Amino acid sequence: MDAARSPGSLVCVGLGMTLGSHLGPLARSHIEQADVVFAALSDGVVELWLNRMHKDVRSLQPYYREGSSRMNTYWQMVEAMLTEIRAGKRVCGVFYGHPGVFAWVPHKAIEIARDEGYRAHMEPGVSAEDCLYADLGIDPGAYGCQHFEASQLLFYQRRIDPTAYLILWQVGVVGDQSMTRFSTNAAYRQVLVDVLAHDYPLRHEVIVYRAATLPIERPRIDRIALGALPQAKIGMAETVVLPPARPLQANPDILARLDALDRAVDLKAHPMH
């Protein structure tokens, strides 16, 4: 389809994590100017707040059903948005956090809309990751920072660098191969701990973190031993952080190469006669 003839469009924006605090002016204006707004938010209260910004806000929450594959649910959400785009509407998808962080639906909807010739783009938002850096006082540049979807760490052979931070997402459903459950139990988290125990001692401190979604809340910051993770209460809105367990190791070969380069540069700058 020729994009110039196609009035339908899609923008996916992020509402941020905390109601009222993180919504930027650009995302707000996309919401206000859309013909239809679709919403996948963290909290019913946040949805009520969004309802006051636009008269046609359609919640994507009803698509979630216990026992039905999340992949089916996600496709239904994508289709719901595409149907309106194809009907020539300016569609705004509103997602909590950052619409592109651990969020399949916005990426897929944008990809398909573009393939079909519609204008489609994403505006960044404040994700749980951003809140975590602020609330826990972590700078990802200090030692490096790896992010993994917790189940992926179990299903595939991944390499963990325990000299960096490790951030685990979706621990509340870790190990669910069916993609139909809204939680998994302590036995599944024990498998996660067993995998992590290859790189971390069981007494290593891990942080169970939950950003505030309402301005009256405080973030949850529980510091526990890795070995206690199976017994911890972990839901859909918790992220688990493992601080580095080992100091950075110097790389003598590369340092020697760099020293040689420095000497060559110095010689050029100050040639000896």
Ligand SMILES: C[S@@+](CC[C@H](N)C(=O)[O-])C[C@H]1O[C@@H](n2cnc3c(N)ncnc32)[C@H](O)[C@@H]1O
């Ligand atoms: C489908 S992802 C959505 C992430 C979201 N797009 C973002 O930008 O943060 C869901 C995962 O995000 C993390 N998450 C969601 N809400 C959170 C919160 N309030 N605090 C910390 N992490 C949260 C958890 O790891 C959860 O399993």
